[in-house]
Amino acid sequence: MEKVLRDLPNYRPNKAPVKKTVKEIIYHIVGIVLSLAFIMPIMYMIATSTKNESAYAAGVGTLNMFLPDFANLGVAFENYGNVLLNYDIWKYALNSFIYAAIVIVLNILINGLAGYVMAKLTFPGKRLLSFMIIFLIVVPVETSIIPLYSIVKIMLGLKQEMSVLGVILPATISIFNIFLFTQFFQNIPKEYEEAARIDGASTLDVFFKVIMPLSKPILATVAVFCFIGVWNDYLWPSMILPSADDGSWPLLPIQTALISIKSIESITTGEIMASLVITSIPIFVIYVAAQKYIVQGFGTSGLKM
């Protein structure tokens, strides 16, 4: 075998293992430096969240800025405890989780059905709808936020309890998700459906029992998008929701609440950073957990615009 290989024109035996090790070391050093550039602000955020005001001030401008205050770990607990209990972050976080859960379920159902119809069924008027999908993806939504505001206000009236629907309902429709679903479903072979059809399944049965189980990657992608969209949105909720100060359960989601928490006069930098860390954790966990599916979702849907 060795002899045969040696006769090949491009055969290069393992003659320089040292060179390869050096290459590996350089690769990892470059990688570490680059990684630091990307997580530096996160380290700063986490480190500052463990400090009180004087430790923070002392650290500014030195390397300590990026290192937690190990001497005084009690301060860290104090910061996180204060933020969670005194400033009610946990209530706002719970709100965001509830909004996100409802939006994810409705969004997948509504846009998934639409994507399935666009991918698999033929009906008159389909060409108009597929043109509108591309058109509506291109139109920037921000341009119509004020008419949207008036429409939602008229629909829901001025009752405070109803304004929750104003946060949830507009988030349940996403043209981009319809586009993603359509692209994904188009690549599912017909045979799966035909087999179910022969067994007498209706279109809805096919969608729920055949298509959905085959679509885990795209479901995960859309669910993650929805969660992040709801979790990180602050402009729209701040317009539509009342900021209740009368001691009742607040309706604001976490990001909107964060803006007002940051402007509380007595709050310390450490406490602000602690609230930022808490706000980032769910998204980070979800991304790391669903990363494989997100890459698959993009890869298999063969995005073509």
Add this chain to the structure above:
Amino acid sequence: MATTSIIIFALFLCAFGGFVAYDLVTAKRRKEVYRIKSSVTAYLMLLPAVALAFLFILLPILYSLGYAFTDYYLLQPDKINFVFLENFAGIFKEISAKGMLYNAIKNTVTFVIGVVPLQIGLALLLALFVNRPGIGSKIFKVCFFAPVVISLSITAFLWEQILAPGEGGLLNSMLSIFGVPPHDWLRDPATAMPCIIVLSAWQGCGYQMLIFLSGLSNIRKDLYEAASLDGANWWHQFWNVTWVGLRSTVVYILITVFIGACRILTQPMLMTGYMEHTVTLSYYMYNSGYSERLVGESSAVALLMTIFIGGITLIQRRLFREK
């Protein structure tokens, strides 16, 4: 507004009905067969999506289109007058007088020109960098991706601290080691927009890196083997195999990053406030429509911006369409 919405809905139904009729009439010519039962199922399954999209996406766009020709003031919704092209005349007057809108356009264009190549280039480089087996590259991937998961409001806040003026700012105190005097990064018109560009690219590129990675994983491995057997060097392999294989991914990323960049709003809003040297088109629209309550004028700007973005997106699709 409620009656108008119903009229628009009726018109929408008529238009859709027209297209349905047209499709039915031309069905034979296009060799398409429509079945009644399956069409009805299709309409029923589309109903929730179409209803919601009509209410929360199409209707607001149409209203915004209509408001562009009126003098709608947010607090007086009963007194809307049709003013024809007055808003557009006002826009062009403000642009030619180099007012706030002129700055908004200038800053948005600067931002788009800066951030699109920077973010896409960075994303591609990072994707190529981590696209190899091994635990090291996996950890790097998570690190590069980390800024994406942090919301814009948090990043804006963190960078505010980093770019803070005086000795206290992180960047200033780091630069002071090298003897550079402190600089007010976000107030200086020369550095504010570049700072926002760098932070946006830094924050967003991890997401495009993931999309590039999924594109890279779809390129067949034997193409690389064939290329290296032909004696192709790294650059030839990249240009002839990787780049060609990534074509549709690049188009997708280019269009989405471009549209996202045109809409930039949060970063300047949270970091500098409404300032001449960082105001962007979306920010201008938000400010004139929601803060100053001049919905008519704001909608006129929105209409022009939509036409502009739509036009460029179409050109991009034409240019990069697979040949």
